[in-house]
Amino acid sequence: MDAKNAFLLSAVDFGGTHALVVFLTSLVLLLGIVSMTIWLLQRHPVELTEGRHSVRVFLARLVMGFVIIVACAAVFAGLADEIDIEEDLARLDTRFSQAVINNAPAGAVTLFACITHLGDPGVLTAIGLLVAITLFLRRQVWLAWGWVLAVAGNGLLNPSLKAVFTRIRPLDLQGLPLTDGWSFPSGHASGAVVTYGMLGYVLIRNLPHAWHLPVVLLAAALAFSIGWSRIFLQYHYGSDVLAGFASGSAWLAVCISTMEALRWQHVWYPKSSHPLM
Numbered sequence: 001m002d003a004k005n006a007f008l009l010s011a012v013d014f015g016g017t018h019a020l021v022v023f024l025t026s027l028v029l030l031l032g033i034v035s036m037t038i039w040l041l042q043r044h045p046v047e048l049t050e051g052r053h054s055v056r057v058f059l060a061r062l063v064m065g066f067v068i069i070v071a072c073a074a075v076f077a078g079l080a081d082e083i084d085i086e087e088d089l090a091r092l093d094t095r096f097s098q099a100v101i102n103n104a105p106a107g108a109v110t111l112f113a114c115i116t117h118l119g120d121p122g123v124l125t126a127i128g129l130l131v132a133i134t135l136f137l138r139r140q141v142w143l144a145w146g147w148v149l150a151v152a153g154n155g156l157l158n159p160s161l162k163a164v165f166t167r168i169r170p171l172d173l174q175g176l177p178l179t180d181g182w183s184f185p186s187g188h189a190s191g192a193v194v195t196y197g198m199l200g201y202v203l204i205r206n207l208p209h210a211w212h213l214p215v216v217l218l219a220a221a222l223a224f225s226i227g228w229s230r231i232f233l234q235y236h237y238g239s240d241v242l243a244g245f246a247s248g249s250a251w252l253a254v255c256i257s258t259m260e261a262l263r264w265q266h267v268w269y270p271k272s273s274h275p276l277m
Contacts, residue, residue: 016099020108023228034220038213065257072250079243093237116229119188124195150255154194158187186236189227189244196222197252
């Protein structure tokens with residue numbers, strides 16, 4: 001065994017053995033990055049005017065969205081190329097899952113068993129319908145249609161990707177599949193990213209600036225925790241969840257970038273007593 005493989009195996013064993021610590025550390029890092037990003041964006045707000053500064057900041061945000069899309073697509077493509085059962089990633093996935101199963105605290109597993117239901121298709125569908133109805137009743141028509149297309153679009157995208165890769169889910173200790181359906185990418189991870197991410201965007205468009213950071217942090221924490229719950233409960237491999245995060249984030253970036261472009265071009269501001277934003 002060469003030094004590289006020995007290091008990877010040690011890292012996987014350590015990560016699986018201390019999965020709860022890895023999750024909490026990763027969550028803190030994620031929330032720190034999100035906080036810094038929101039702070040930077042709020043320092044340079046985009047006013048809906050034709051000033052040069054506004055155009056530059058708006059274009060910078062579009063570039064940031066493009067970079068996110070490309071980066072997430074690259075991560076997804078890299079994972080998709082390595083999930084075959086003969087590939088090293090597949091073996092590392094299995095080793096990591098076994099380490100998590102053997103060492104996860106019972107209390108953590110119970111907590112994740114509750115958290116995971118926040119990403120169930122029925123729950124996300126109910127949220128989708130409730131938010132869509134609310135936005136239409138408030139006459140925020142373009143925002144409502146953007147919400148519907150984002151959530152419904154991911155609802156079509158994820159099953160399509162699963163059908164392409166047809167990866168079998170992890171097996172339990174008795175060798176039996178734990179749930180139906182294909183494993184790659186995780187539908188709970190991608191669905192949580194898109195639904196709660198878009199919900200955060202909708203709330204930002206309707207709440208004062210003071211609420212923006214708490215809303216985005218809560219959305220990020222929920223999506224991240226739901227994705228990790230699938231690993232702790234052995235419904236998905238780690239690469240399934242990472243791929244779900246990547247595909248969901250890419251689609252979310254596409255949707256928000258498009259809606260921001262429409263917003264900046266004054267599409268969402270009709271002469272009405274009911275502003276769309």
